Amino acid sequence: MSFFNTTGRAVCGLVAAAAAAFSFQAQAGGHGIDLTGKTVEWIIPFSETGGSAKWANFYAPLLSEALPGQPTVVVKFMPGAGSTKGANWFQEQAYEDGTTIFGSSGSTQFPFLLGDPRVKYNYADWNVVLASGTGGVAYLPPDMAAKMDGMDATGLQGEDFIYGNQGATRLDLVPTLAWEMLGLNVESVMGIKGRGDGRLMFERGEANIDYQTSSSYLKGVTPLVEAGTAVPMMSWGALDAGGNIVRDPTFPDMPTFKEVCEATPACETSGEKWDAWKAFFIAGFPAQKMVFLPNGASNDAIVTYTKAFEDVKARADFAEISAGRLGKYPQMTGDAAKQALQSGTEVAPSAKDFVVGWLEERYGVTLK
Amino acid sequence: MDIIATALPALGEAWALILQPVVLGYLVLGVVMGLCIGVFPGLGGIAGLSLLLPFMFGMDPILGLALMVGMVAVVPTSDTFASVLMGIPGSSASQATVLDGFPMAKKGQAARALSAAFASSLFGGLVGASFLTVFILIARPIVLEFRTPELLMITVFGLSMVGILAGRVAIKGIVAAGLGMLVGTIGEGASSGDLRMSSYDFPYLTDGLKLVIVGLGIFAIPEIISLLRQDRAIAKEQALGGGWLDGVKDWFANIWLSVRCSIIGVIVGVIPGLGGSVVDWIAYGHAVQTTKDKENFGKGEVRGIIGPESSNNAKEGGGLVPTLLFGIPGSGSMAIFIGAIALLGSGQIEVGPAMLKNNLDITYSIVWLLALANVVGTIICIAASGGIAKLTTIRFALLAPFLFMIISFAAFQSGQNLMDLVALFAIGFLGIMMRRFDWSRPAFLIGFVLSNPAETYANQALQIAQSRFRKGFGEGLDYIFSPIVIVLLIITVVSVVVGLRQAKNIMAEGDVKSGSKRAPFVFLLIVTGYIAYAFYDAASIPSFSRDRTFPMFVAGVCLVGCAILVIRMMLKPETDTIFADREVDGEDAEATHNLWSTLGWFAALLILTSLLGFILALGLFLFTFLKVRAGLGTAFAAAYTAVGIAFMCGMAALLNRDFPPGLLQEYADLPWPLT
DSSP: OHHHHHHHHHHHHHHHHHHHHHHHHHHHHOSOOOOTTOEEEEEESSOTTSHHHHHHHHHHHHHHHHSTTOOEEEEEEOOOGGGHHHHHHHHTOOOSSSOEEEEEOHHHHHHHHHTOTTOOOOGGGSEEEEEEOOOEEEEEOHHHHTTSBTTBOGGGTTSEEEEEOSOTTSTTHHHHHHHHHTTOEEEEEOOOSSHHHHHHHHHTTSOSOEEEEHHHIIIIIHHHHHHTSOEEEEEOOEEOTTSOEEOOTTOTTSOBHHHHHHHSTTOOSSHHHHHHHHHHHHHHTTTOEEEEEOTTOOHHHHHHHHHHHHHHHHOTTHHHHHHHHHOSOOEEOHHHHHHHHHHHHOOOHHHHHHHHHHHHHHHOOOOO | OHHHHHHHHHHHHHHHHHTSHHHHHHHHHHHHHHHHHHTSTTTHHHHHHHHHHHHHTTOOHHHHHHHHHHHHHHHHHHHHHIIIIIOOOOSGGGHHHHHHHHHHHHTTOHHHHHHHHHHHHHHHHHHHHHHHHHHHHHHHHHHHTOOHHHHHHHHHHHHHTHHHHSOSSHHHHHHHHHHHHHHHHOEEOTTTOOEESOBTTBGGGGGOOOHHHHHIIIIIHHHHHHHHHHTSBSSSSSSOOSOHHHHHHHHHHTHHHHHHHHHHHHHHHHSTTTTTTTHHHHHHHHHHHTOSOGGGTTSOOTHHHHHHHHHHHHHHHHTHHHHHHHSOOSSHHHHHHHHHHHHGGGGOOOOSTTHHHHOHHHHHHHHHHHHHHHHHHHHHHHHHHHHHHGGGGSBHHHHHHHHHHHHHHHHHHHHOSHHHHHHHHHHHHHHHHHHHTTOOHHHHHHHHHHHHHHHHHHHHHHHHHHHHHHHOHHHHHHHHSOHHHHHHHHHHHHHHHHHHHHHTTOOTTOOOOBOOSHHHHHHHHHHHHHHHHHHHHHHTSOTTOGGGHHHHHHHHHHHHHHHHHHHHHHHSOTTSGGGBOTTTSSTTTTOSSOHHHHHHHHHHHHHHHHHHOHHHHHHHHHHHIIIIISOOOHHHHHHHHHHHHHHHHHHHHHHTOOOOOOHHHHHSOOOTTOO
8 A cells, every 4th residue: 555655645746736836827717627526527439448448547537636626537438430429429519617528539530631521520619638649560470571671661562461451541541551652562351340350360360461559569469579470560650849750769669661661662751642641640640639628618627627637647657557558658738739639630631632532542432 | 287387376376366355355246236237238247347447546456356357247147137037138148048038937937047047157157267267278379260261150150040040931030130130231331331221411320220229129129018918917827936946957957058058158259259149049059959849949948048048158258368368358348347457456467468478367366256256146146036036927017117218228328319219119110020920030130140240251251362362272262261161161051951940840939820911911021122222222332342242142132032922922821821920819919908009108208208308208108107007096106106217317327327318408408317
């Protein structure tokens, strides 16, 4: 129990310090909101089984401790139409007392960016209070990896690849577009229910190329790499402060797709294809999951939630408990979160047009 | 020898962890909570686990595991109450139990059926755990041998159970299964997201229909309506025959069936991707095939309970293999379970390939906690079964409004949409008609459950095989015809041939007399019309999309079946079995109340809900029903209504669930639970 005592004390100290630091801001914005005795409903537009559920279940108890009045925070699942149903529902909610918050994901962003006709929501109406980033890693079986010449993927161009794909318009468009840019012949097998199924397909030897988000890679693929049945190919990278793609801090020894692309003659790190890939990579990974207050939220409420998430991040044990569950990625609040929201939900029209055209040509998917 | 050298100490450590009084206390607590939630159909382990999640953070791992495992383990045990006593399939694990369990309850042998089921559950759980203790060490390479063609073959094997349950006219059973599959394809296709029988202008159907709704609609509603029309208690004889000891004796007399079905349960549970949806049907089919006198199946044959119940608890154990070894959850509740394990003890336990290496003691603890929870849960259930079985002697008119309440609430939880209730009503109506004209409802349900896996695996296997064939003919053949596929193929063919030959003797839903030609013919035409439209609808999907192939194929086969049925109906006299109609002769024909007025009550609940919201509508419905239809006095009716609503609100508040809102809630801002 000593563990709890020390962290408890540390948290108290941090809360006090943060409270002092924020007293000015809180005055400027009013008094903050008190949630004593209330229940905060955190809407997740996916089922209980996905990555967003893990992310929300990780934060919910911490958020409950950090919010003024220690309200109960419950995660409520509202799956349907690949998160469009829940997001449309949230769009209709008017701000009341700050007890409804919404967690979006890359799968909510992509249909919004691609102009899916089912989308009735608008990110510009919502108020972001947290943005969580992540990364991704592509990997190969050892015999295929051996055909790569250092970072040059030219040796893989004559091979037939099979990839378990969750859906052409999902996050999977980032890896499939990347592989196509490298000149790889990757056939997508559709109908995978989650990336875990894709990994299983790879383990069974049916798929021979795959990707996982960082935390799933650490848990599910690292043991395969150690056993010699999988070899990492590249990471998607991470963004630095200037918006450049740099090596992923979780995988510093792994080349990024940008490096592999530069080393492969067939691939170019400029032009509309690259711009489109980069735009959708940014929307899908460094700004993947965000927490919002509904349209019309008071400044008090925004300040209160921002501070609560900052307190969570400031916990002495945060680095330790989050590393395994979220990976070493920025958990952004305040202006950083707004910045992430902007880069994640705004892409140049040319990038959008390119991807819409590519989806139609490659998969026959029309977004009408 | 190496394996044993590491396994034995880990097993010892696991038992040392489990056998602490505080751990056992948490386990019992979890079991009791699981039982309370499990008797409520349609909620299952997901609701319970979500309830526990907030408490898991930083909890001592073994205590948290005891609590969660206790809860998950007993859900397939306690949902037996609803399936046996009320004919309501509580979860996918207890669908097959309804077939013989409910007829036994109607014969006044509810306690016997329940205790046979519980004894089988307990035994299945223990066999499953013992098998897993050894198997988990060598499971990984074996599980990886099950590639897509193997998964497809298991799905096809599951579908072949339709052969046994097809009823007296085999083609009718096949068309029923095909209809189930077509209903299963409604919504966005898994391959490229093309819509089948739905449109984005009407978003409800794009996600497809949920199993809870179809299960309740096809099985529960027809039975409830039929009993209500006859205005009697569920049990025909007032004196309840067959105490709980008889059930345990029944189980013991069939212990080898129980062993075999338990093994079937573990093995199918181990294979990731299929989950539990086929296990109970395969076990039921096995029970039928290995019974000499098949006369009684569907009329209350105890072997029809022992088979599926032995397999469904064993399956929970088997499901731990993909969950713990691959980090791939076999079911929704297992997915939450994985998430919760990560919360425990600040994440030292990592579910996935490393689990066996680093946490073998924890793995064994989970396996045996599951077994122990089964023991505790079963003892509580058997102790309670005698008392709870008395429910079957209550006049059904007093029970029915509460059953409508519970199934409406359960259906609403699947999509949190008023349309859930409309869908329940529509499927319920289809179920009533299928029951009336003796179309096999189990076949329909098997088709529905296996529609998605059949389509997905068929498409995927085909695509991967094409790629293999491009590499070399031999490689392609090796991929498709692996030894496992060939063995499964032989079993399937044998089971279909044997099954069809025996199907005529197995009346899964009792004997039905034939009557006039018109009504069965009209129903057949409506079914044919739907299938034809589904064919047309799928054919209008662009031809490069894989989403059209499966519904077109199924609809095509069904249309041939329908054509044969139409011709046969035109040629045969009206005494032929093909014209089976329950309204002609038997219980339904002699019922006190007519079908439409009884169905009208349920429709009224639906319409009121859409106007006033669920709780207000429920209040009105319960009171009026009890007063008018059941003939209670005002005071009694009001008291029963209050109890019903209090129960509903308490349950919803505990599980943090909402109720369907109506038109009223659009205009007025009402406090919970009226929202």
